Amino acid sequence: MTITMRAGGEADELLRKVETLSGQNLAGCYQCGTCAASCPLRGSMDLGPDAIIRHLRFGLPDVLDRQSFWVCVGCDGCVERCPRDIDIARIMGALRQISIQENGDHLVVAQLPAAALRKLPPIALVASMRRNTG
Amino acid sequence: MQIAYYPGCTMKASARQHEDAALAVLGALGVELREMDEWNCCGVVHSLTSDNLIRHMAPVRVFARLREQGADEVATLCDMCFNTLGRANLLAQRHPEQIAAISATSGDDLSYDGGADVLHLLQVLRDRVGFAKIRARVRRPLRGLSVYPYYGCKLLRPAEVGIDDPETPAVLRDLMLALGATVVEGSLQTQCCGAYHVVNRDEVVTQRVSATTEQARAGGAEAIVLSCPLCHYNFDALQPQSGAQMPIFYYTQLMGIAFGLDPDQLGLEEQQIALLPLLERHNLVHAPTPGD
Amino acid sequence: MTMTEQAPMISMELMGKHYSVPSGLTIMAAIEYAGYKLVRGAGCRGGFCGACPTLYRRDDSHRIFTALACQTLVEDGMCLVQMPFVPLMTKPYELQTITPQPNTLLQHFPEIAGCVACNTCTRSCPQGLHVMDYIQAALRGDVERAAMLSFDCISCGICSSRCPADIKHYAVGLLARRIYGKFGTPLAPDLSARVAELVAGHYQGALDELVAMSPAELRARYEQRSFEAVADGGETHSATKSYNSPVDPVDFQDEIEV
Numbered sequence: 001m002t003i004t005m006r007a008g009g010e011a012d013e014l015l016r017k018v019e020t021l022s023g024q025n026l027a028g029c030y031q032c033g034t035c036a037a038s039c040p041l042r043g044s045m046d047l048g049p050d051a052i053i054r055h056l057r058f059g060l061p062d063v064l065d066r067q068s069f070w071v072c073v074g075c076d077g078c079v080e081r082c083p084r085d086i087d088i089a090r091i092m093g094a095l096r097q098i099s100i101q102e103n104g105d106h107l108v109v110a111q112l113p114a115a116a117l118r119k120l121p122p123i124a125l126v127a128s129m130r131r132n133t134g
Numbered sequence: 135m136q137i138a139y140y141p142g143c144t145m146k147a148s149a150r151q152h153e154d155a156a157l158a159v160l161g162a163l164g165v166e167l168r169e170m171d172e173w174n175c176c177g178v179v180h181s182l183t184s185d186n187l188i189r190h191m192a193p194v195r196v197f198a199r200l201r202e203q204g205a206d207e208v209a210t211l212c213d214m215c216f217n218t219l220g221r222a223n224l225l226a227q228r229h230p231e232q233i234a235a236i237s238a239t240s241g242d243d244l245s246y247d248g249g250a251d252v253l254h255l256l257q258v259l260r261d262r263v264g265f266a267k268i269r270a271r272v273r274r275p276l277r278g279l280s281v282y283p284y285y286g287c288k289l290l291r292p293a294e295v296g297i298d299d300p301e302t303p304a305v306l307r308d309l310m311l312a313l314g315a316t317v318v319e320g321s322l323q324t325q326c327c328g329a330y331h332v333v334n335r336d337e338v339v340t341q342r343v344s345a346t347t348e349q350a351r352a353g354g355a356e357a358i359v360l361s362c363p364l365c366h367y368n369f370d371a372l373q374p375q376s377g378a379q380m381p382i383f384y385y386t387q388l389m390g391i392a393f394g395l396d397p398d399q400l401g402l403e404e405q406q407i408a409l410l411p412l413l414e415r416h417n418l419v420h421a422p423t424p425g426d
Numbered sequence: 427m428t429m430t431e432q433a434p435m436i437s438m439e440l441m442g443k444h445y446s447v448p449s450g451l452t453i454m455a456a457i458e459y460a461g462y463k464l465v466r467g468a469g470c471r472g473g474f475c476g477a478c479p480t481l482y483r484r485d486d487s488h489r490i491f492t493a494l495a496c497q498t499l500v501e502d503g504m505c506l507v508q509m510p511f512v513p514l515m516t517k518p519y520e521l522q523t524i525t526p527q528p529n530t531l532l533q534h535f536p537e538i539a540g541c542v543a544c545n546t547c548t549r550s551c552p553q554g555l556h557v558m559d560y561i562q563a564a565l566r567g568d569v570e571r572a573a574m575l576s577f578d579c580i581s582c583g584i585c586s587s588r589c590p591a592d593i594k595h596y597a598v599g600l601l602a603r604r605i606y607g608k609f610g611t612p613l614a615p616d617l618s619a620r621v622a623e624l625v626a627g628h629y630q631g632a633l634d635e636l637v638a639m640s641p642a643e644l645r646a647r648y649e650q651r652s653f654e655a656v657a658d659g660g661e662t663h664s665a666t667k668s669y670n671s672p673v674d675p676v677d678f679q680d681e682i683e684v
Contacts, residue, residue, distance in 0.1 A: 021183040040325040044338050071338065074182060075326035076291035080300045093182030107334055109536040117533045119371070120333060121148035122565050123214055123364045125532065125539035127178040127330035130189060133540065143566035147528035174543040174562040188590065192543035241489075241549050 012059035014098070021094035028084045029053045035078035035088050044071045049078055049088045052095070069095035070106055070132070093131075100134040107132035135262065137253070138205035139167035140196060142215035142363075143175050149212070149363035151401020155386035156211055156255060158399040162271060163263050170196075171203055178214045178330075178364075180221040187236050191244070193222030194236055198246045206250045209258055211386075213362035217288035219252040220295035254289065256305050256361060256385070257297050265312040273394035275314025279416050281383070282318045282350035283307050284360040284369070287326050300324065309385055310359060313392040318353035322346045327365045332372065339368045347373055347380045356412055357381040359388055370405045379407045391418050436502035447500060453480055454495035457508065467510030473497040476580035479552070479587075482506035492550045492584045512583030516597050526609050528567030535598045538565050540591035547585035547595055553578050557585045557595050564598050572599060573606035 019026060029050070036048035045068035047055065055063050072092040079087050100106060109129055112120075145153040160167060176196055181189035196219060200208050210216050226233050226248030237244040259268060283306030290296040290303055298305045303324065307317045327346070328339030347369070350358055358380055360366055369382045382405060390400040397419050402409045413419045433448035438456060445460040454468060469477030478495035483505045495508060519534055532538060538561050547557035560575035576599025585595040623629065639647065 021185060023184050040322075040342060041328070041338060043341070044335075071331075071335070073326060073329040073331065074179065075287040075329070077287070077325065080291050080293060090182045097183045097186065109333075109539065112334065112536065114533075116333070117536055118527075118529070120532075121144050121363065121367055121529065122175065122532055122539060122567075123142075123144040123148075123178055123212070124330050124332050124367065125536055126143070126175060126565075127214070127364070128333040129540045130177060130179050130181070131330065132334075141566075143562075146566040146568060147532075150528070172559060174558065175541065175565055177542065188542050188544060192541075195543045195545070240545055243545060243549075 012056070014063060015056045015059065017098055018056055018091060018094045021097060022087065022090035024086050024088075024091055026053050026057050026086070026091070028086055029057070030084060032083060034081050034083060038077045038081050039072075040075065040077065041071050041073065049092070053086075053088075053091065056091075064095065064099050064102065068092070069099070073131070096131060097134075100132075105133040109133070135165045137165065137167055137258065138200060138203070138208045139169045140173055140176075140200070140208045140210045140215060140219070140252070141169060142210055142212040144214075144363040145211055148367055149384075151404040152211055152363060152366070152384040152386055155384060155390045155400045158395050159386050159389045159393060162393050162395060163259075163267065165258065165263060167209060170200060170205075170208070172199055174199075176215045176218045176222075178218060180218050187232055188239065190222055190225060190232070191236050191240060193219050194226060194233060194244055194246050195240075197223065197226065197248075197250050198244050200250055201246065207253060208250065209253045209255055211255045211361075211363075213254070213286065213288040214364055216252060216254045216297075217295055221292075223248055223250065223252060224294060254297050254361075256289070256309070259309065260297075260305055265308055268309070268389070269312040272313055272392045274392055274418060276310070276388060276392050276416070276418065277314050278316070279388075279412075279418065280316040280318055280354050280356045281310055281359045281388070282320065282353065282355035282357070283310060283323060284327075284346065284350075284358050284365060285324050286360065286362050286365045287324075287329075289361060290324060306359060306361070306385060310388070313388055315388065315392075316354075318350060318355035320349040320353055322349050327368045329364055329368075332364075332368050336372060340372045340374070343369055343372045344374055350380060351378075355380070357383055357409075359383045359385050361385055366405075370407055373407065381405075381407050381409045381412050383409065436500065438500055438503070439505040441507050449500070449502070451500050452496055453482075453493065453498050453500050453504075453506060454478055456500040457495065464508075467508045468496070471496045474580060476582035477510060479509045479512075479582040479584045480506055481509055481584075481587075490588075492552055492588070494552045494582060497552065509584070509587060512587045514583070514586065514594055514597060516594065519601070521604050521608055524605065526569060526605050530605065531564040531567065531569065531572065531598060531602060534601060535564070535594060537591060537593050538598060541565065541593060542591060544590060546588050546590065547593070550584045550588045552582060552584060553580060555579060560599055560602070561593060561595055564602055569602050569605050570610055572602035573610070576600075576602060 015026065031050055031054060033050050036042055036050045039049060042048055047066050047068045052068055069092040072089065074089040076089055079089050082088060107128055109125065141153060157167065174192055174195055177189055177192040226246055233246055285303050285306060290298055290300040293300050310317050322345060328342040331338040358369060366382055366384065373379045387400045387402065391413060410419060433450045435446045436449045438445055438447055440457060440460060447456040447459050451459060458464065467478050469475035473494055473496060480493045480495045482491050485503045517534065524530060541561050543558060545558045551557050555578060556575050560572045563571035563575060579596050579599045581596040583596060
């Protein structure tokens with residue numbers, strides 16, 4: 001398998017979009033892994049936050065097919081600890097927004113099981129819709 | 135002391151016991167929360183992308199309505215509301231042009247300059263009332279009750295809106311010590327509970343809740359005390375059914391117990407995991423003390 | 427101006443075509459004057475039924491405005507379209523089996539969790555209702571407030587057509603009012619007595635008499651009808667007198683000399 005990596009030159013379109021939407025400079029990341037080590041939900045991600053940044057920087061394929069940015073709830077644990085002051089939660093937010101714009105909502109709230117809808121408080125549904133739907 | 139009050143939706147739904155207990159406790163401390171005449175959901179989470187301004191509209195509208203109602207400071211019990219309102223307030227202060235853009239899409243009916251403040255009830259208790267006064271109001275110290283304060287995320291992070299040190303917070307510990315309880319601490323106190331994943335990815339929440347309750351139990355805690363209604367829902371509803379389940383208190387409920395208030399005011403029977411057996415074991419609930 | 431004078435003509439654009447119509451007409455009458463026969467999108471012609479929502483623009487604003495065609499006068503330069511129906515599906519519910527909980531409305535209409543408080547619904551409501559506020563009340567389980575704020579909803583659906591969160595406002599309000607009516611309001615003490623009288627056939631003679639009447643006799647009887655006195659001794663209440671003025675349009679031919 002051949003993977004093409006970009007170093008310099010024309011910025012990758014996805015990287016450019018993520019940087020614009022998140023307001024973060026991904027080149028600032030020096031891959032220390034503090035974010036991944038701090039993340040309480042890392043175990044449910046298919047790519048750690050540091051690796052997401054690396055994949056975006058290298059223009060590696062299929063970043064939008066990953067689950068990591070849906071798993072991230074924006075608890076800001078990594079943001080608080082990042083030695084490079086990168087707001088990783090905003091990067092994840094940008095990926096969610098791009099994915100929703102390209103592929104549609106990640107959650108169809110009307111299709112949730114009736115038993116769940118009977119119980120769930122507004123705080124959970126509102127937050128989930130804000131993060132998972134456009 | 136009177137403060138305008140923004141309840142947030144969940145205080146009127148699954149967290150009514152927190153609001154009931156808070157109002158009872160504040161009454162005992164001489165603090166009156168005046169609920170805003172008209173308010174809307176804040177949106178629960180802060181919009182994280184630069185172009186998604188419509189999702190700042192809800193919290194900005196809460197502040198605009200607060201101002202219309204003649205107040206420039208509002209208290210809330212909900213960690214999510216507190217965080218979302220606080221971050222929207224920073225946006226209004228730093229980017230008035232974005233507020234103008236939001237207003238333009240809303241028929242120019244929104245006007246807000248970032249000049250109001252949002253306070254979490256824990257800030258009111260710590261910084262306005264003071265823990266010394268709270269300690270003095272205790273009639274039935276929580277002696278022997280061992281609790282694990284759980285902060286979660288939104289009370290602490292990001293630091294620019296958090297109410298305490300994001301790594302080593304103390305506010306719940308100090309409050310519990312003022313009530314006479316024993317405090318158990320651990321590394322998971324400030325870690326996320328999985329939040330809204332309870333909607334459609336609840337295995338994430340179950341895993342976080344199990345890890346945290348196990349840490350609390352290993353440290354000798356008999357109960358978890360927390361503030362956030364989403365954390366409360368997750369910890370109360372998603373603890374493993376097998377084995378002992380750890381009771382989950384709002385800090386206001388424990389304040390009410392320690393103040394000797396009528397347990398009927400504290401919504402002690404409104405959680406899935408029973409609170410009363412533990413309180414009875416420590417002789418903390420019986421008839422209200424005369425004079426209270 | 428009296429109806430016998432020729433009204434000045436104004437220009438309107440209906441579904442992309444220009445028409446010259448007399449000023450002073452309602453939008454509905456203007457559409458009919460322009461030659462359309464309304465088989466949908468027209469109902470009571472009195473502002474009650476909600477069948478005639480209209481979207482229009484004016485040249486002095488970038489905004490889309492909303493109106494009921496039977497209640498709004500056509501203006502020069504209006505560009506408009508009738509929107510007789512807004513698609514609506516709700517999961518069936520059985521009021522008899524509902525036990526009201528704080529999240530009952532949210533459970534039936536989870537999409538209200540998507541409200542961004544943009545207030546577009548409120549701004550679009552031809553009844554001037556605080557639509558966003560009743561959706562917000564519904565979200566936090568305040569059934570009474572949702573019922574009260576939505577009480578005058580006529581289900582025209584304009585709010586739902588304009589909502590960025592695709593909320594079905596009028597269906598939410600309807601369920602709120604049904605729940606409030608069943609669980610929140612006291613039973614009317616006179617009602618069961620009257621129903622018992624009806625069931626016992628107490629009014630059968632009077633009803634038979636009405637059924638046998640000619641239209642002219644019925645009309646005369648209608649004009650002579652009396653109303654219960656209001657408690658404070660003020661004017662007797664008449665729903666029709668308050669809302670249906672004699673000049674209300676019934677048909678465009680009633681408004682103009684053709």
